[in-house]
Amino acid sequence: MVFPWLPLADCGSRPKFRSRIVGGNISKPGQFPWQASLHYQNQHLCGGSIITPRWIVTAAHCGIFIHIGRTVKK
Template structure:
């Protein structure tokens, strides 16, 4: 009781998307692992949550 059986980074009922399906979305990665998401707001700027980079 009170313990999860395992960790999954998948969204329940989610589907895989094509690489170009959501062109305004960004994946902030470190050493090849996804850390946080972001949104492209100009060709040179991506906005994300502060806890992702600080």
């Protein structure tokens, strides 16, 4: 099958990395207190949601570099 409306040049290539969500807004620290940022080597790795004082839920692939018992930043 041929789909002439699909751009063939983009097939298999990654889009340019964008550091922001398209149309997103910059938030202030503390504006979303249930949101957590999981870091690895001082870099943001994944986001998570705080569900209790001791638990954060995140995507499964985000736990690859997380070491249980490490210091938690507040």
